[in-house]
Amino acid sequence: MRDFVDLAVRRRVSVVMAALAVIAFGVVGYNRLALELFPDITYPSITVQTEFPDTAPQEVENLVTRPVEEAVGVLRGLQTVHSVSRAGISEVTLEFEWGSDMDRLAMEVREKLDRLILPAETTDPVVLRFDPSLDPIIRLALSGPAVAADLQAMRRLAEKQIKQDLETVKGVAAAQIKGGLEEEIQIDIDQNRLAALGITLDQVRQVVGVSNVNLPGGALRGKDSQFLIRTINEFQ
Structure with a gap:
């Protein structure tokens, strides 16, 4: 020294x-030295959100949450699965190993969900990528006169244009619509007439369900062209 x-x-x-x-x-x-108050960290988690309107939490758990868990619970690198079932909505969160390819896993989750059969009343499951460095939600409101026709028009505008435009924006995982008036067709049933014919409400519901669809009708081939045929049978 x-x-x-x-x-x-x-x-x-x-x-x-x-x-x-x-x-x-x-x-x-x-x-x-790069310093950030909230570093851009991609957490290896995916949330599957499914709406089941007017349904109690127990039915949401049995009919939606558990089938979703079973469908996506076999993915490679999956560490934990936890879910929340509330009235009208199911949320299943998947946590993967650090370093996992989340883009590929999100695609695999969507493929699993596409093959999953859920009750007809449920909405299509939405796959969300959570980023804790940002508030992941932006709410937009459409306003107008509180008239039924205007509320239906705003709902159509949100579904046909605004939702699609927002989902094409880079970084937007999904866009969901709340409120407005959805167009519906009401069927008035004569209970006495049904009883006389021996027909139940479930049978009527099934017939209406299978009738209210558009089906492919094949193709019409010409010498130099081909036309795809659709059978339009959806209620308007």
Whole structure:
């Protein structure tokens, strides 16, 4: 140690220059050090959200949440699955290993959900990528006169244009619509007439359900062209 001190005293200029160089490198390195209050970290989690309107939590759990858990519970790298079933909505959160390819996993989740058969009253499951560095929700409101026709028109505008435009924006995982008036067709049933014919309400519901669909009708081929045929049978 004494030899080192003696060397530093004899070559004090060199020691001072070395110390200044270390300080300079430290200052430059500190200024170039990237610091963020909320670093951009991609958490390896995916949430599947499914709406089941006017349904109690127990039915949501049995008819939606559990089937979704079973469908996506076999993905590679999956560590934990936890879910919440509330009145009218199911949320299933999947947590994967750090370093997982979340784009590929999100695609696999969607493929699993596309093959899943859920009750007809449910909405299509929405796959959400959660980013804790941002508030992941922006709410937009459409306003207008509280008239039934205007509320239906705003609902159509939101479904046909605004929702589709928003989902094409980079970084938007999904767009959901709340409120407005959805167009519906009401069927008045004569209960006495049904009883006389021996027909139940379930039978009427089934017939209406299978009738209210558009089906492919094949193709009509010509010499140099081909036309796809659709059978339009959906209620308007």
